[in-house]
Amino acid sequence: MLSTQEEVLEAWKAFIARGVILTNKVRPEIARSWERCKANGLDPWSLDFPIYSESLLKEKRAKYGQLLTLAGPIMNFLLTLLDCNISICNLEGFVFELITPLKHYPRSLGTYANEFTSGNGAVTIVLNEKIPCRTDGFEHYRMVSQTYSDVSAPIHSNNTMIGVLNAVNPFGCLPNQALPMIIAADQILEDLLNNNGGTFKPFIDSKAFQDMIDCSSQFVIVLNQEGIVLAENLASEQLWEPSRLKNKSLANSLIHKGDLSLLLDKDTQNANHRDFLIKELTSGKKQSYLRCVLLRKNRILLPNGDVYTVLVFDPFSLKDEAGNPSNISQKPAKYCTPAISRDVDYIGESPAWTKVDRMIHKTAQFPSNVLLQGETGTGKEVVAKAIHRLSQRKGSFVAINCGALPKELLQSELFGYEEGAFTGARTRGSIGKFEHAHEGTLLLDEIGEMPLDMQVALLRFLQERTITRINSTKSKKVDVRIIAATNKNMAELVKSGQFRQDLYYRLNVIEIELPPLRERRSDIPLLANYFISELSKQLKMQPKEISNDALKILCQYDWPGNIRELKNVIEKAMILSDDQKISPEILSEYILHWSPDSTPSKDVNSSENLSERDHIIQTLEKNNGNIFQTAKALNIARNTLYRKIEKLNIKIKTSAFKDSK
Structure with missing residues (x-):
């Protein structure tokens, strides 16, 4: 039974308020977990989390040392594929390992996940029901956990359950294939645990490993230390003939040979969100390629000393001939001229x-x-x-x-x-x-x-x-x-x-x-450099550098037109600059001469004592209601003038006039 989040919320409210289970709106295993939470006396509105125990963590890590050694590489693959918290716990629900993409996430490591204190989730359902499970949003009993999305699978050794493997996104929804992915990862781990030889056996050629990376809708490539492609997933193979890359150096398929060293570099962050051009096979003489953006990479150390580099490319970076994101269910179009890179969602760190x-x-x-x-x-x-x-x-x-x-x-x-x-x-x-x-x-x-x-x-x-x-x-x-x-x-x-x-x-x-740009000035350098990069592709120009002095001026300006105005200013500066650096004198005059104390210009007939409302009305009348000319006379942007007209309740017909009261 598939229910929408709205239906699950309705069922959750009915259960919390009246103890009634709406069987047509909530899955049976979720309903049973709610009933256990309630029977345990758990408050659905509580905000507390279990207390971290360092001594227990050391004890459990020592006890499950072999499991941690084998699970480590698999958990790191999951971390790279899903970009979320990956953890492992024992049969008591004690979490003795956690890796996370977040800078700080203390909640679950070294604590018990149970329906007495932390509420329900995929992990507690697996511990009780002994089956793989996924929980999302309002399926969680406690309100504080209802932003979570999580999947879990039971770990068996010699047909005996010994723990649970988990993937949790605390702030968003996991992809649809997250549950089959963690089941495949769990199968890899069980195969390693059941290896009679007791020695580590590389798993990258196994069916379970291929199943795990095939679950990702993003393009996944795994390299060895020399840059040889060891594995690629189905989404990757939609770009070219199956296994075209496998067992060959990725350098042979990169337009820029130096990109391989960047991809293999030990710094896992230095290449993220950069464009990489991958050659395509063509019947003609022209070289075509696909432009991909690297989302994530991770260097994974195996117990036998091997090092894998896993690369995850963003499918939305691929463009069709019209410059639109391609549908990854179809083979992306090839093209022989540079394409505009993908539209980013947003940029900002303020x-x-x-x-x-x-x-x-x-x-x-x-x-x-x-x-x-x-x-x-x-x-x-x-x-x-x-x-x-x-x-x-x-x-x-x-x-x-x-x-x-x-x-x-x-x-x-x-x-x-x-x-x-x-x-x-x-x-x-x-x-x-x-x-x-x-x-x-x-x-x-x-x-x-x-x-x-x-x-x-x-x-x-x-x-x-x-x-x-x-x-x-x-x-x-x-x-x-x-x-x-x-x-x-x-x-x-x-x-x-x-x-x-x-x-x-x-x-x-x-x-x-959404905050105006003047309230997030620290993002202006990021945005300016992003627009320079993108506009250089659109305008087919060499990327230009913006001087520190020019950036300082941009950061001081108030930007009434916000990000759209900033982009227009950058575009104009790139076109007008004669060399490879955007200097202050290239910037628009109104930005150069702007200051927080700037006042609207007045002609000799205007009174110094006019209120702002009267002054705008008078200027509008002189310009016959022409917004462009009025904004120019007042030395403000048109958007600012529109906001002032609305705020000051100034009515415009063929000309501006004061309300008669």
């Missing part, structure tokens, strides 16, 4: 952006509606795409600007129409954005601009999850995750009657506020 990043990862795994709020240019659509990608929903990401279309067209765009619905309609009708985004994500951009009658239709969809095309009487069930985005103050729109309160609460299940 505290303000780290908070957003944490929200994105926690939010992605659940189907709840999300409201993104932030100034123009802060990256709302980029964040929406990131949430969709991390959610691993099977359908497409679809976006529509609610403020760009009249209400008649907006209705047909959202719900679709049948033949003859209106003059100019297609003869066979057309599906709407809701249908197009089935099993995917729909971004409703500029949601604050949506007409009131369309708000009613959207509210009805959110309640019923069905659509009816224009000129049709048939309704259709649609599974769509809704993300809404706006640069307006939604609470104020509700207060003024421009937006329905009930719809606002429906959309605002999870709210993510």
